Amino acid sequence: MEGEAKLLEEPPGFDHARIEKAVREILIGIGEDPDRDGLRETPARVARAYAEQFAGLRQTPEDALTTVFDADHEEMVLVKDIEVYSVCEHHLVPFHGVAHVGYTPNKKGQITGLSKLARLVDVYARRPQVQERLTSQVADALMSVLEPRGAIVVIEAEHLCMTMRGVRKPGAKTVTSAVRGDFRDHAETRAEAMSLILGRY
Ligand SMILES: Nc1nc2c(ncn2[C@@H]2O[C@H](COP(=O)(O)OP(=O)(O)OP(=O)(O)O)[C@@H](O)[C@H]2O)c(=O)[nH]1
Ligand SMILES: [Zn+2]
Structure with missing residues (x-):
């Protein structure tokens, strides 16, 4: 898949104990006392926070785009200002910032739930990322699962x-x-999307 990060074939399960151990080492490494009151629970807290922040490593786009409806709508659908961390x-x-995600439904008029587009962004955002790859992964996943x-x-x-x-x-x-498909091929479609994103309509 274009833009797909090279991940382990099967990412291992999340290893709380290993993270706790590593965070304790980091605290020692920066010259802190990991056994002082305020820090004693920190390795476990960080492990729990990472489980959430990196949950996307154990998710697929199919987990996000669960609902596909048949609708009589073949024009652009765009959800803008999706908060992304x-x-x-x-x-x-x-x-952190915002993501704008749009697509043009296929000839069968298949659409997905609006919230699913935001969920799709999270699947890829909750991984160690670079912004460029995050952007293309969301576009490629939308193309392959929804086939717009x-x-x-x-x-x-x-x-x-x-x-x-x-x-x-x-x-x-x-x-x-x-941009993929008709947003790449048709300058007018791309321009329409960009004016919606920029709020100039
Ligand atoms: N292209 C891209 N670069 C990023 C992203 N996030 C962080 N970076 C950059 O990754 C680069 C890493 O550069 P290095 O020189 O290896 O690391 P560094 O010495 O910490 O660099 P500085 O941040 O310039 O101090 C930096 O220029 C960051 O700004 C991203 O999402 N995309
Ligand atoms: Zn950085």
């Missing part, structure tokens, strides 16, 4: 690794897009 794979710190005539995904995000550390440029926004 992910974690950059370089520094394991968050990047086209798909468009635009993500606007701020990366905390550029804000709170490193180059320290708060406010810098990264915009990525992936």
Whole structure:
């Protein structure tokens, strides 16, 4: 699948004990005392938080796009401003922003539940990511599961690794897009989607 991350064939089950052990080591590594009151439960808390933040590693797009309806609608469907939280794979710190996800139903007029598009974003956002891959994975998954005539995904995000550390440029926004099918082939369809995304309609 285009843009698909190279993951382990079968990602192992989530290993709480291993994460707890590693977080304890990190605390020691930064010069902290992992046995002091405030930190004693931290390794277990981090493991629970990671189980949630990285739940997408154990999910497939089919888990998200569970509902497909037949509707007499072949025009564009776009859900914009879907809040997205992910974690950059370089520094394991968050990047967050909004995703806009659209598609044009196939000739059979098959559509999916609107919430399912947001769930699909989460399947890929809840993994160590780069924004570019997240964007194309959502577009490719939509194409392969729903088989629409086209798909468009635009993500606007701020990366905390550029804000709170490193180059320290708060406010810098990264915009990525992936267009498939008729959004790639027809400039007018793409322009219509972009004007809906930008609120110029
Ligand atoms: N293309 C892309 N780059 C990203 C993303 N998230 C973080 N990065 C970048 O990944 C790069 C990693 O660069 P390195 O030079 O290996 O790491 P570093 O020394 O911590 O880099 P600085 O962040 O510049 O301090 C940085 O330029 C980050 O801004 C992303 O989603 N997409
Ligand atoms: Zn980063």
